[in-house]
Amino acid sequence: MSTATLDRTTAPAPTTARDASWPAQVAHVSWRWFVNLLRQPWGLGVAIVQPVIWIVLFGNVFSAVGDLPGFGGADYLTFLVPGIVMMTVLYSGAWAGTGFIDDIRSGVMDRLLSSPVHRSALVTGQLVQQLAVSLVQGVCVIGIGWLAGARYDGGLVGMAVALGVSLLLAAAFCSLSAAVALLARDQTALIGISTIIVLPATFVSTALMPPALLPSWVETAARYNPLTWATEAARTAMSTDVDWGLVGTRSLWLAVLAALVAWWSVHAMHAYQRSL
Amino acid sequence: MPLDLAVDAHGLVKTYPGGRGQPDVRALDGLDLAVPAGTVHGLLGPNGAGKSTTTKVLTTLARAAEGTARVAGFDVARDAAAVRRRIGYVSQGTGADGLLTPRENLAMAARLRGASRADATARARELVDRFGLGEAADRRTTCLSGGTRRKLDVALGLVDRPQVLFLDEPTTGLDPEARASMWAEIRRLAGEDALTVVLTTHYLEEADRLADAVSIVDQGRVVVAGSPDELKSTLAGDTLTVELVEPDADAVRSAAARVAGLDDAVVHVEGPTGRLVARTPDGSAVVAAVIAALRDAGVRHGAVAVSRPTLDDVYLRHAGRSWTAADATSKEAAR
Ligand SMILES: Nc1ncnc2c1ncn2[C@@H]1O[C@H](COP(=O)(O)OP(=O)(O)OP(=O)(O)O)[C@@H](O)[C@H]1O
Ligand SMILES: [Mg+2]
Numbered sequence: 001m002s003t004a005t006l007d008r009t010t011a012p013a014p015t016t017a018r019d020a021s022w023p024a025q026v027a028h029v030s031w032r033w034f035v036n037l038l039r040q041p042w043g044l045g046v047a048i049v050q051p052v053i054w055i056v057l058f059g060n061v062f063s064a065v066g067d068l069p070g071f072g073g074a075d076y077l078t079f080l081v082p083g084i085v086m087m088t089v090l091y092s093g094a095w096a097g098t099g100f101i102d103d104i105r106s107g108v109m110d111r112l113l114s115s116p117v118h119r120s121a122l123v124t125g126q127l128v129q130q131l132a133v134s135l136v137q138g139v140c141v142i143g144i145g146w147l148a149g150a151r152y153d154g155g156l157v158g159m160a161v162a163l164g165v166s167l168l169l170a171a172a173f174c175s176l177s178a179a180v181a182l183l184a185r186d187q188t189a190l191i192g193i194s195t196i197i198v199l200p201a202t203f204v205s206t207a208l209m210p211p212a213l214l215p216s217w218v219e220t221a222a223r224y225n226p227l228t229w230a231t232e233a234a235r236t237a238m239s240t241d242v243d244w245g246l247v248g249t250r251s252l253w254l255a256v257l258a259a260l261v262a263w264w265s266v267h268a269m270h271a272y273q274r275s276l
Numbered sequence: 277m278p279l280d281l282a283v284d285a286h287g288l289v290k291t292y293p294g295g296r297g298q299p300d301v302r303a304l305d306g307l308d309l310a311v312p313a314g315t316v317h318g319l320l321g322p323n324g325a326g327k328s329t330t331t332k333v334l335t336t337l338a339r340a341a342e343g344t345a346r347v348a349g350f351d352v353a354r355d356a357a358a359v360r361r362r363i364g365y366v367s368q369g370t371g372a373d374g375l376l377t378p379r380e381n382l383a384m385a386a387r388l389r390g391a392s393r394a395d396a397t398a399r400a401r402e403l404v405d406r407f408g409l410g411e412a413a414d415r416r417t418t419c420l421s422g423g424t425r426r427k428l429d430v431a432l433g434l435v436d437r438p439q440v441l442f443l444d445e446p447t448t449g450l451d452p453e454a455r456a457s458m459w460a461e462i463r464r465l466a467g468e469d470a471l472t473v474v475l476t477t478h479y480l481e482e483a484d485r486l487a488d489a490v491s492i493v494d495q496g497r498v499v500v501a502g503s504p505d506e507l508k509s510t511l512a513g514d515t516l517t518v519e520l521v522e523p524d525a526d527a528v529r530s531a532a533a534r535v536a537g538l539d540d541a542v543v544h545v546e547g548p549t550g551r552l553v554a555r556t557p558d559g560s561a562v563v564a565a566v567i568a569a570l571r572d573a574g575v576r577h578g579a580v581a582v583s584r585p586t587l588d589d590v591y592l593r594h595a596g597r598s599w600t601a602a603d604a605t606s607k608e609a610a611r
Contacts, residue, residue, distance in 0.1 A: 031384070110367045110371070
């Protein structure tokens with residue numbers, strides 16, 4: 001048996017002099033998820049088609065809402081679009097964790113975790129891709145809404161603010177999904193938990209109905225719903241007279257929420273590793 | 277720690293929660309391992325012995341509850357980042373992203389470890405050539421055969437020119453040809469690249485061919501370690517194997533116990549067939565007596581073979597639970 005000495009100077013030099021920087025790692029990880037996304041055209045197609053169906057469906061089914069006294073005479077479709085933007089983000093964000101479950105199952109996660117890659121870069125890289133998808137979805141919803149007759153008096157600034165707020169909501173929700181995925185490590189559990197949260201969150205919010213038309217207990221509960229925060233901030237930003245105070249507070253709440261949940265998802269990555 | 281050890285582990289203990297009121301699983305129970313730099317070390321053992329757990333602790337994936345381990349000169353718990361920079365890990369599953377091509381997988385692994393775009397591309401090309409991935413290199417990884425995928429997994433472990441490569445069952449599920457080519461590759465790694473390889477396997481032949489030394493692991497500890505030849509030489513004499521037809525294990529055991537010069541008899545029953553394996557100082561001398569004893573006991577048998585000890589025998593001796601159990605019974609019966 002040979003007993004070669006492990007001399008650091010003659011040992012095979014690693015290809016790389018030093019580790020990739022954190023932003024570079026995030027960029028590579030998100031590149032991977034982008035490629036994955038583009039090679040699964042079904043997923044991408046659904047992500048775009050789903051909000052279109054919602055606009056058509058809710059726009060028609062609930063169009064009479066616009067005539068109700070509590071509504072205040074505005075156009076229902078214009079009212080609906082910000083809500084649909086946020087709902088879209090919520091529904092696709094709920095799936096964000098599935099990629100991690102696939103990675104855990106296949107062994108990709110173990111390879112990544114045994115290499116000098118930051119745990120937070122793995123989580124952030126995937127989040128970046130999710131946010132990009134959310135942004136594309138948001139732009140599509142706003143565009144389709146406009147084609148269908150919705151008008152945004154807030155102009156480009158209003159739309160940009162609405163999209164920005166939708167990204168805060170997306171960050172919170174994608175991170176939540178990632179954290180649940182990393183802790184439960186089970187596809188069924190993830191789908192179950194997402195369904196339990198997402199569907200009630202949609203209806204106990206002002207995404208589809210103005211507060212005046214909601215039953216009073218729902219209206220109260222809706223005030224604590226991040227979906228309501230995001231929808232109302234976007235709605236006022238896209239309207240004629242913008243309530244910047246509302247935009248500011250709701251954005252702040254969403255940002256704090258997103259930061260907390262993102263921290264939790266990194267924590268969940270560490271918890272996953274501890275379970276190994 | 278002496279500088280010439282690429283892996284140096286002492287008293288590793290790792291427990292997993294049993295769940296649902298079950299007692300905890302003690303996956304590692306005081307495991308020691310020493311692997312000199314530049315050698316190939318085989319970890320052998322039955323399912324659940326703790327081979328993968330050992331690999332996970334040494335690759336910094338899992339954290340041992342007790343014990344210390346140094347890999348490539350760094351402590352796995354305190355200097356995990358330094359260890360990660362110097363190792364490659366090929367897990368029991370796959371490590372490749374199925375939707376990327378092998379080339380993309382390799383380049384992305386290199387970039388994640390800090391290579392520039394040009395270096396990553398070059399390294400990917402180098403590994404594609406080296407592992408003969410050729411035309412498969414630009415197809416989606418999910419479309420590849422098991423053998424090609426496994427080669428890609430190993431190539432992924434080598435992306436950053438590690439000092440120590442951990443391979444967890446690199447050839448499980450491969451056909452004999454793919455396995456032979458994987459063996460050739462691993463041998464080349466150890467030879468030309470002076471890489472230290474820690475390899476877990478269920479194939480004794482694999483360990484015998486590839487490993488400079490093996491550790492047989494059972495129930496979370498190393499039961500015996502040494503070079504394959506050393507281990508074989510600890511078993512003096514010959515191995516006698518008798519194929520059995522519809523055997524009654526107890527009858528076979530007591531028949532074997534009556535034959536003088538037959539030790540460590542163990543009976544394996546697999547469905548309608550079975551096998552009597554025993555050790556003897558002189559194989560040719562006992563064959564006739566064994567056949568007679570079996571016939572007297574009314575046991576039907578097939579081929580009778582005498583062989584020099586193989587790594588299989590060493591393995592059965594140390595990690596074969598049925599062996600130890602039968603061992604005790606036949607010794608009692610002999611008394
Ligand atoms: N993540 C885990 N959670 C709970 N128990 C685990 C976990 N990983 C391993 N174990 C248990 O630890 C023990 C050792 O497992 P390990 O995977 O190390 O065995 P192994 O020698 O690699 O077996 P095999 O040959 O089947 O791969 C087993 O009893 C296994 O059930
Ligand atoms: Mg294993």
